[in-house]
Amino acid sequence: MKVLKKIFKSSLIFIIVIVIWQLNWNAGIYNRSLFPSPLQTVKALWYEITQDNLYLHIGASMSRYLTGYIIAAVLAVFLGLIFGYYTKSWEFVNPLVQFIRPISPIAWMPFIVLWFGIGDIPADVVIFIAAFFPILLSTVSAVRNVDRVYLRVASNFDISTGKTLMKIIFPAAFPQIMNGFHMACGTAWIFLVAGEMIGTQSGLGYLIIDARNNLRTDILAAVIIVIGLIGLGIDALMKYLENLVKEKWGFGILEKSR
Amino acid sequence: MSYITVKDVNKYYPTDNGKRQVLKDVSLDIEKGEFICLLGASGCGKTTLLNLVAGFEKPDSGEILIDGNKVTGPQKKYITIFQNYGLLPWRTVEKNVLLGLEDEKIPVKEQKERADKYLRMVGLGQYKKYRPGQLSGGMQQRVAIARALCVEPEIIFMDEPFGALDAITRMKLQDDILKLSLEGNRTVIFVTHDIEEAVFLADRIVILEPNPGRIKQIIKVDIGTHRDRTRDDFLAVRDKVMTCFEEKQPDVTEYYI
Numbered sequence: 373m374k375v376l377k378k379i380f381k382s383s384l385i386f387i388i389v390i391v392i393w394q395l396n397w398n399a400g401i402y403n404r405s406l407f408p409s410p411l412q413t414v415k416a417l418w419y420e421i422t423q424d425n426l427y428l429h430i431g432a433s434m435s436r437y438l439t440g441y442i443i444a445a446v447l448a449v450f451l452g453l454i455f456g457y458y459t460k461s462w463e464f465v466n467p468l469v470q471f472i473r474p475i476s477p478i479a480w481m482p483f484i485v486l487w488f489g490i491g492d493i494p495a496d497v498v499i500f501i502a503a504f505f506p507i508l509l510s511t512v513s514a515v516r517n518v519d520r521v522y523l524r525v526a527s528n529f530d531i532s533t534g535k536t537l538m539k540i541i542f543p544a545a546f547p548q549i550m551n552g553f554h555m556a557c558g559t560a561w562i563f564l565v566a567g568e569m570i571g572t573q574s575g576l577g578y579l580i581i582d583a584r585n586n587l588r589t590d591i592l593a594a595v596i597i598v599i600g601l602i603g604l605g606i607d608a609l610m611k612y613l614e615n616l617v618k619e620k621w622g623f624g625i626l627e628k629s630r
Numbered sequence: 631m632s633y634i635t636v637k638d639v640n641k642y643y644p645t646d647n648g649k650r651q652v653l654k655d656v657s658l659d660i661e662k663g664e665f666i667c668l669l670g671a672s673g674c675g676k677t678t679l680l681n682l683v684a685g686f687e688k689p690d691s692g693e694i695l696i697d698g699n700k701v702t703g704p705q706k707k708y709i710t711i712f713q714n715y716g717l718l719p720w721r722t723v724e725k726n727v728l729l730g731l732e733d734e735k736i737p738v739k740e741q742k743e744r745a746d747k748y749l750r751m752v753g754l755g756q757y758k759k760y761r762p763g764q765l766s767g768g769m770q771q772r773v774a775i776a777r778a779l780c781v782e783p784e785i786i787f788m789d790e791p792f793g794a795l796d797a798i799t800r801m802k803l804q805d806d807i808l809k810l811s812l813e814g815n816r817t818v819i820f821v822t823h824d825i826e827e828a829v830f831l832a833d834r835i836v837i838l839e840p841n842p843g844r845i846k847q848i849i850k851v852d853i854g855t856h857r858d859r860t861r862d863d864f865l866a867v868r869d870k871v872m873t874c875f876e877e878k879q880p881d882v883t884e885y886y887i
Binding site for chain 1: 684686703704705708709710712714716718719720721729730732733761763764
């Protein structure tokens with residue numbers, strides 16, 4: 373019962389939006405060929421699933437997403453540990469990071485295409501750029517926030533710097549790094565679609581461009597909904613993992629009692 | 631020469647307007663196997679003195695020797711136990727205790743036996759698979775004690791280790807630590823602001839006074855190893871320490887009317 377109530381509570385706003393959408397369509401304020409109805413959208417979604425191999429497009433997008441994201445995560449955590457531990461090195465590179473970070477990954481697109489050609493790589497690179505900075509910054513600040521007592525314990529037990537980074541600092545910082553992973557997942561998903569709009573023949577971004585070129589607004593709306601739903605799923609998964617980490621690290625009890 | 635020598639140590643901390651002296655001309659000799667309590671109000675530099683001897687900080691002048699060697703940094707032979715335990719929350723109790731052994735060339739089986747031995751010694755044999763967050767404060771501090779004992783250190787430094795615990799748990803742990811220090815003939819340097827705790831534990835109490843931190847008096851506690859918090863000899867030492875604190879500071883304030 374409680375679960376049903378919760379589902380109803382969080383889906384209420386969607387019901388309202390769909391009703392307004394339908395009423396708008398009924399009123400005919402907008403040109404109907406440019407403004408699909410909810411029913412047309414659902415039909416288009418069904419068509420995409422059954423006739424147009426939506427799964428393959430989702431698969432293509434996911435594989436690009438994971439490639440770019442995982443490379444970004446590994447590199448950003450590695451660099452973040454070093455920059456966070458050696459404060460001076462971070463002071464040295466931080467201006468450059470702050471300069472590059474606000475530049476939209478899309479702005480690099482022409483260069484990316486010139487350097488890497490078209491195909492999967494531009495989308496990978498855009499996702500990489502989008503995911504890299506949130507993870508780097510959260511790792512650096514997580515490492516700097518590590519309780520000094522852990523470092524004292526490490527030096528007291530004669531643990532070498534490399535092992536201290538791996539065995540003490542990384543796990544101590546991990547809950548906050550996880551928060552960076554979570555944020556980066558969202559940002560990277562946003563830029564995936566943009567990354568796939570140039571030069572790819574598959575993926576959700578490609579479907580958007582394809583629907584636009586064919587003036588299929590119903591498919592456009594359907595794909596947008598799919599993108600939103602997957603984004604929602606990724607966010608929920610990351611939230612779940614984040615809480616799992618917190619629980620294992622012993623912060624879970626505190627979080628829950630709030 | 632004594633086991634630990636602190637000679638003419640001065641220590642300053644930087645402040646917004648220059649520097650503040652936290653320790654002034656501190657000299658102290660400690661023999662092997664002694665239980666020393668550094669006692670004083672907050673701001674008297676007792677934790678700083680401990681950190682200097684443990685190697686976490688360096689004196690601005692003077693020198694500190696342990697076993698004839700100058701202290702240059704923390705070492706595995708001399709383990710510090712902190713007030714907030716310093717346990718790694720993502721590791722189980724057993725893995726926490728094993729921390730100091732992992733890099734040593736001891737077979738894993740032997741390491742685990744040793745961890746088990748010390749965990750049982752502090753009464754936590756059944757809690758090996760728990761995480762620190764699942765234990766009470768007193769139990770967490772026992773884990774930290776087991777972790778320290780596991781590397782079989784020559785000296786244990788304790789920085790107000792029972793400060794965050796309730797009175798009853800604190801008494802229980804005081805009993806335990808006294809017993810453990812007697813068993814291994816280990817040298818213990820113990821920072822506290824609790825007079826009774828100091829009298830209960832120490833062979834000698836080093837009383838510090840603040841502004842700048844310096845040694846005021848060293849009181850020998852000559853009441854044997856079996857101590858009773860209510861016996862006359864205990865109370866007599868306690869009164870002696872209290873008198874030392876109550877002694878009036880010379881009044882340096884000048885009044886202009």
